[in-house]
Amino acid sequence: MKTELTSEELHERYRSTTDAVERTHWHILWLMTEGHTPNEIATMLGYTARWIRTVVGRYNYGGEAAIRDQRLTLPGAPCLLTVEQQKELDQALDQPPADGGLWSGPKVAAWMAERLGREVDPRRGWDYLQRLGRSTRVPRPQHARERRSDTASF
Structure with a gap:
């Protein structure tokens, strides 16, 4: 793994981030710098060794920006209606x-x-x-006893 960050700096980033996905990625990187293998990390964290290698590869290629949750950048589906x-x-x-x-x-x-x-x-x-701020506006049905009690005089 290629990084200019020390093991302590990676650990600090792992502990300080608030995003769960990002935290896991920093955790993986920190454990790699501690000398653990992808198989060991996968066992510890509940991921596959292939995913561990993917996260490390992303970091090696893209740096810190690649560690963030990539799902947040997806555009989503276009609206059905213009x-x-x-x-x-x-x-x-x-x-x-x-x-x-x-x-x-x-x-x-x-x-x-x-x-x-x-x-x-x-x-x-x-x-x-x-x-569009619309909804079906229908009066709520009343129970038969409630309707009778409203009209009955005591």
Whole structure:
């Protein structure tokens, strides 16, 4: 392993970091400088020796920046609807749906499927209802006894 950091500096970084993934990577590097083999480290930390070698290789190639949690830099999936389509959906939600009743996740997903020309999971319809600050507003049902007690006079 190639590093200009001493074993004590690696140990300090391992102990001071707050990110769990980064902490594990610093721990691996510290144990390597202490003379442990990848197989020993894998046994101690519950990883495979191959992963230990991968972390060390990343550090050798990219330095400290390669130790950080790389998942945080992933862009994620693009939105299903463009900004214009979201505005169109927001306007459509002001009107009752084609079959009457109230808008729901499956109904929004069907609306989206028409615009996108492909199937849309009903859960994505609910996601867009939430994203636009909408929800189905239905009065909560009352128990039959509660309704009678409201109208009964004692």
